[in-house]
Amino acid sequence: MSIFQPLAGKRIIDLTRVLAGPFCTQLLGDWGADVIKVEQPGSGDDTRHWGPPFDKEGTAIYFHSINRNKRSLAVDFRQKKGLEVIEKLVAESDVFVENFIPGKLAEYGLGYEDLKSINPKIVYASLSGFGQQSTRAGYDVIVASVGGLMSITGAADGPPARVGVAVTDLFTGSLMSNAILAALTHVEKNDEAVWVQSSLLQSQAAMLSHIGANFLTAGQDGKRYGTAHPSLVPYQSFKTADGQYLTVGAGNNRHFEEICDVLSCPELASDSRFSSTGSRVINREPLIEFLSHRFSKKTRSEWEALFEQKMVKFPWGGVNSIAEAFTLPEVANLTLSFDRENGEKITVPGTPVNFDKQLNPPSPVPRLGEHSSSVLSALGYSQTEISEFVKNSIIQQG
Known part of the structure; x- marks a missing residue:
């Protein structure tokens, strides 16, 4: 070559x-x-x-x-x-x-x-x-x-x-x-x-991309959300039973429905407070409180194994240390x-x-x-x- x-x-x-x-x-x-x-x-x-x-x-x-x-x-x-x-x-x-x-x-x-x-x-x-x-x-x-x-x-x-x-x-x-x-x-x-x-x-x-555009066009100033996203919910890290963190994201309604299914709470997907991206943003606090409680019931590795077993389509990943990240083949x-x-x-x-x-x-x-x-x-x-x-x-x- x-x-x-x-x-x-x-x-x-x-x-x-x-x-x-x-x-x-x-x-x-x-x-x-x-x-x-x-x-x-x-x-x-x-x-x-x-x-x-x-x-x-x-x-x-x-x-x-x-x-x-x-x-x-x-x-x-x-x-x-x-x-x-x-x-x-x-x-x-x-x-x-x-x-x-x-x-x-x-x-x-x-x-x-x-x-x-x-x-x-x-x-x-x-x-x-x-x-x-x-x-x-x-x-x-x-x-x-x-x-x-x-x-x-x-x-x-x-x-x-x-x-x-x-x-x-x-x-x-x-x-x-x-x-x-x-x-x-x-x-x-x-x-x-x-x-x-x-x-x-x-x-x-x-x-600053969309954060800058939100201010320039709509006058919406940015603020701190930790690992969360201003326009998508859930889209953040959750603490698991072993004190580690797992990040999941719902980029659309299909993702959210699948998250609800794998967490054994399908009723959330039909709740009018959480039925669309915009409504989930408006009702962020009660949704995150519920999901945080649910994620705390299993360890990170248990959740990861479950996600892999079910071949979920929504994006997810454990919060790795630098040492852990450099062991990934990619x-x-x-x-x-x-x-x-x-x-x-x-x-x-x-x-x-x-x-x-x-x-x-x-x-x-x-x-x-x-x-x-x-x-x-x-x-x-x-x-x-x-x-x-x-x-x-x-x-x-x-």
Whole structure:
């Protein structure tokens, strides 16, 4: 079987740090692009230090999860010679991705107009917290606060809650990878540069989907429902006899009738209070109280066995721990493991999209500056010049 590398031949200069940007460029690397991760000598990406846990060399496992299939160039582009390295790379690259405070890179001569003058076919992709008109820094939890997500996350009678993983960062990174592919198509057709811009706040607003539409159209503000759904009942987790939780959902009347049947309470389905989606939402409290009592009579595994035996059509699933989730075959098959030279094995979630062709075997995350010398050599720098750059702290070799 031939190797599937749809982005082979495309070079990405990656000046992003933390999560949204690195997740975006990792996807591009998974699909065959040559991603050169530009990092500050001495420190590198912040997430190299976001642990524990750490690997045996002191790099956080967090960093391993979002930086495979990349080369690391540690260069200080605040120095003139370091800036020249970036400019030479831009001339030979297809995409430049950054998530600096808006306007900051332009101060160094690396703004969109600067790079477009070097490479008139460059795709310049900017990720920010609050948009290119704001110099406000934005981390996921801050934008989740400002953008409303935390106001609808958590128990109904509890405080706002953070989603357990940085979904706004990850969603923004996914969207940006798509936008970059669209921009590359435009460049190929029109021979002109494109500036792609996205922010965590804009992505957060789009991600609100029907909750946002409910407010914008009907004036209905969102609120916290715990695991429940504002427009569907039942659609939540229920505590079982062994203290575990089982989630069931009724997306329509057929689902609800089947839930009533398997719980041996068919009379609920004919009760006028619960006969339609809208009536079940209106009468949420008495229905959930009854179902909660019924689910508490069996253990989670007993309910799961019953659902499987009856081959129910309504959606259901136990609330698994992360450890339990990664034992599922569909999830376990997603993972990637890297055997390092020091004998250590690093295992991370793999690419989330499958093709009917085999992707290129992935490469592990690079050490800080691991590819500095090879990148500069390919740009025409001599070994003497490279050694001088190292001596003057313009680059770092890994």
